[in-house]
Amino acid sequence: MSRIETIYPSDRVSLREVGLRDGLQLVKKFPSTEAKQRWVREEYAAGVRHFEVGSFLPAKTFPQFVDVRDVIGAVASLPGAHGIALALNERGVNEALESGVGEIASVVSATEEHSQANAHRSRESAIANVRRLCEMRDASSHKPLVNAAISMALGCSITGAVDPAEVLRLVDKCLEAGVDFVAIADTVGYAGPKQVAELSRAAVKLAGQKPICIHLHDTRGMGIANAAAALDEGVRILDGSLGGLGGCPFAPGATGNVVFEDLVFLCESKGFATGIDLEKLVSVRRILRDEMPNETLYGGVARAGLPCGTAAKPHPSRRFAASHPLPQGEADFREKRNTLNG
Numbered sequence: 001m002s003r004i005e006t007i008y009p010s011d012r013v014s015l016r017e018v019g020l021r022d023g024l025q026l027v028k029k030f031p032s033t034e035a036k037q038r039w040v041r042e043e044y045a046a047g048v049r050h051f052e053v054g055s056f057l058p059a060k061t062f063p064q065f066v067d068v069r070d071v072i073g074a075v076a077s078l079p080g081a082h083g084i085a086l087a088l089n090e091r092g093v094n095e096a097l098e099s100g101v102g103e104i105a106s107v108v109s110a111t112e113e114h115s116q117a118n119a120h121r122s123r124e125s126a127i128a129n130v131r132r133l134c135e136m137r138d139a140s141s142h143k144p145l146v147n148a149a150i151s152m153a154l155g156c157s158i159t160g161a162v163d164p165a166e167v168l169r170l171v172d173k174c175l176e177a178g179v180d181f182v183a184i185a186d187t188v189g190y191a192g193p194k195q196v197a198e199l200s201r202a203a204v205k206l207a208g209q210k211p212i213c214i215h216l217h218d219t220r221g222m223g224i225a226n227a228a229a230a231l232d233e234g235v236r237i238l239d240g241s242l243g244g245l246g247g248c249p250f251a252p253g254a255t256g257n258v259v260f261e262d263l264v265f266l267c268e269s270k271g272f273a274t275g276i277d278l279e280k281l282v283s284v285r286r287i288l289r290d291e292m293p294n295e296t297l298y299g300g301v302a303r304a305g306l307p308c309g310t311a312a313k314p315h316p317s318r319r320f321a322a323s324h325p326l327p328q329g330e331a332d333f334r335e336k337r338n339t340l341n342g
Contacts, residue, residue, distance in 0.1 A: 003143075003145065004145060004180045004181065004210075004211070007050075007082050007102070007103075007145065008181070008211055008236070008237055010211065010236060012236070012272065012273065013231070013236050013237075013238065013267050013272040013273075013274060014049075014050055014236060014237045014238075015048070015050065015238055015239075015240060015260070015263060015264060015267065015274055015276070016050040016051070016052055016084065016213075016237065016238070016239045016240070017043055017048050017050065017051050017052065017240070017241065017242065017260055018052040018215070018239045018240065018241050018246075018257060019039075019241030019242045019243070019245045019246065019257070019260065019288075020036060020039065020040070020051060020052060020053045020054060020071060021052040021053060021054050021055060021065070021084075021085070021086060022052065022215075022239075022241060022246050022257060023241040023242070023245035023246040023256065023257060024064045024065075024245070024246075025246060025247060025248065025249065026246070026247040026248075026249065027064070027245070027292055027295055028292070028294055028295070029291070029292050029294065029295075030063070030064040030291075030292075031287070031288075031291040031292065032291065033067040033070050033071070035287055035290070035291045036053075036067065036070075036071050036074070037070065037071060037074040038287055039242075039284060039287050039288075040053070040071065040074045040075055040078070040081075041074065041078070042280070042283070042284045042287070043242070043281065043284055044078045044081055045280060046276055046277045046278075046280035046281040046283075046284065047274065047275040047276035047277050047280075047281075048276055048281070049080055049081055049082060049275075050081075050082050050084065051075050051081065051082070051083055051084065052083075052084040052085070052086075052105070052239070053068060053071040053072055053075060053083050053084065053085055053101075054067075054068030054071055054072075054085055054086070055068065055085060055086040055087070055088075055092075056068065056085060056086065056087045056091075056092035056093075056095045056096050056099075057086070057088065057092060068085060068099070069099050071083075072085065072099050072100065072101050075102075076100060076102075082102045082103065083101045083102045083103070084101065084102065084103040084104075084105055084147075085099070085101045085103070085104060085105070086104075086105045086106070086107070087104050087105070087106065087133070088106060088107065088119070088129070089129070090132065090136070093132075093133050093136050093137075094136070096144070097136065097137070097140045097142050097144070100142055101144055102144050102145065103144050103145040103146070103147060104133060104137070104144050104145070104146050104147075105146075105147050105148070105149055105183075106126075106129060106130045106133055106146070106147075106148050106149070107119075107126070107148070107149050107151050108123060108126040108127055108130065108148055108149070108150055108151070108170055108173075108174060109123060109126065109150075109151050109152055110150050110151060110152040110153045110156060110162050110166065110167050110170060111123075111152055111156045111158065111159045111162060111166075113156070113158045113159050114151070114152050114156050114157065114158050114159070117158060118151075123170065127170070127173045127174065127177060130146075130148045130174055130177045130179060131177035131178065133146055134146055134177055134178030134179060135178075138178070145180045145181075146178070146179045146180055147179055147180060147181050147182065147183055147213065148174035148177070148179045148182050148183070149182070149183040149184075149185050149213075149215060150167055150170050150171060150174070150182060150183065150184055150185060151185045151187045152185070152187045152188065153167045153184045153185055153186065153187075153199070154184070154185075154186040154190055154191035154195055154196065154199065155186065155188060155189075155190025155191055156188075156190075157187075157188045157248075160190075164198065164199050164202065167184070167199060167203075168199075168202055168203065168206055171184070171203055171206055171207065171212075172206060175206075175207060175210060179210075180210065181207070181210050181211045181212065181213060181237070182203070182207065182210075182212060182213070183212075183213035183214070183215050183237075183239070184199060184200070184203055184212060184213070184214055184215065185215040185216075186214075186215070186216045186217055186226065187215075187217060187248055188217060188219060188248055189216070189217035189218060189219025189220050189222065189223070190219075190220075191216075191222065191226055192222055192225070192226070193222070193225045193226055193228065193229035194229070196214070196216075196226040196229040196230055197229040197230070197232060197233050200212065200214065200229065200230045200233035200234070200235050201233040201234070204233060204234040204235060211235075211236060211237055212234075212235050212237070213235070213237035213238065213239065214226075214227065214230040214235045214237070214238050214239070215238075215239040215257075216230075216238075216239070216240075216257070216258045217246070217247075217248060217255075217256065217257055217258070218244060218255050218256065218257065218258050218259065218298070219248075219255060223257075223258035223259070224258060224259075224262055224263070224266055226258075227240075227258055227263055227266055228266060228270065231266075231267070231270060231272070238258075238263060238267075239257065239258070240257055240258040240259060240260035240262075240263040240264075241256060241257035241258070241259070241260055242259075242260045242261070242281075242284060242285060242288060243259065243260075243261075243285050243288055243295075243297030243298060243299055243302070244256045244257060244258065244259040244260075244297065244298035244299060245257065245288065245295065245297070255296075255298060256298070259298050259299040259300070259301075259302075260281070261278060261281055261282055261299050261301045261302055262299055262300050262301050264276045264278055264281065264301075265278060265300075265301050265306070278301060278306065282299075282301065282302045285297055285299075285302060
């Protein structure tokens with residue numbers, strides 16, 4: 001069995017917690033290193049196995065990731081856990097290889113305009129960077145997985161619409177460069193289910209034996225619907241963040257990533273066993289509330305609990321407490337419902 005098949009089995013869904021990296025892009029206060037490590041350990045205890053833990057970028061510009069090695073260490077200490085970190089240049093890749101992280105991610109913008117504005121380089125230069133990353137991985141004694149994320153793949157904050165054929169060209173280029181898989185990112189939450197389904201279907205067919213990941217933002221409330229569309233087209237790796245933490249500097253008002261807890265519930269309700277205990281997962285939100293009290297946390301499962309008698313629950317509990325105070329009307333409704341349900 002290949003290493004990627006071991007880490008991302010093709011016969012099941014793999015859900016990646018990206019809150020520790022993508023989720024911390026816009027927060028006003030950063031969690032402590034100890035809190036990040038507890039976050040990892042407690043999600044692991046709930047059944048989560050894939051963690052995007054930070055970036056190897058200049059600490060002066062991205063101080064929230066100054067402790068990335070410590071968080072990588074926390075993941076590495078847990079049997080079967082898989083850590084992922086972002087690296088965008090040779091210096092970052094060298095640091096990532098030295099850290100022993102299980103996977104290194106790079107980024108290619110779907111549009112030339114965004115690539116120049118965001119990274120000050122062309123898309124072809126970004127692909128050359130991905131190729132160099134793969135070469136460095138191959139020459140290293142440590143051989144992490146490499147993935148390339150196509151950002152703005154379903155809509156660009158500068159150009160608006162994005163040609164799917166151009167996205168598929170970039171996917172093909174990244175696969176040729178030697179990556180283990182490609183992630184398609186709706187970076188600013190522009191997409192709807194039809195668009196996600198069509199691009200996912202084409203990307204899965206193009207990638208063949210290599211998997212496709214979908215990275216969705218919930219800016220316009222379409223995240224879970226889009227995730228369902230991707231699942232229906234054969235995507236088996238999906239990203240989300242606890243409490244929907246995150247956002248994009250290029251999407252004012254974005255509510256962040258797809259809520260991880262709701263993503264688990266979606267997968268279970270569609271018949272995909274995730275191995276994740278939702279009750280335990282929701283309880284981890286208290287770390288975010290304690291460490292970042294001014295950040296808004298989202299999530300339907302955390303707010304309302306699981307439906308009574310649902311077949312999707314991966315644990316015996318029927319319901320669990322909301323993670324934040326409910327509006328009085330809804331609180332009254334839940335009290336009556338719970339009384340009736342015994």
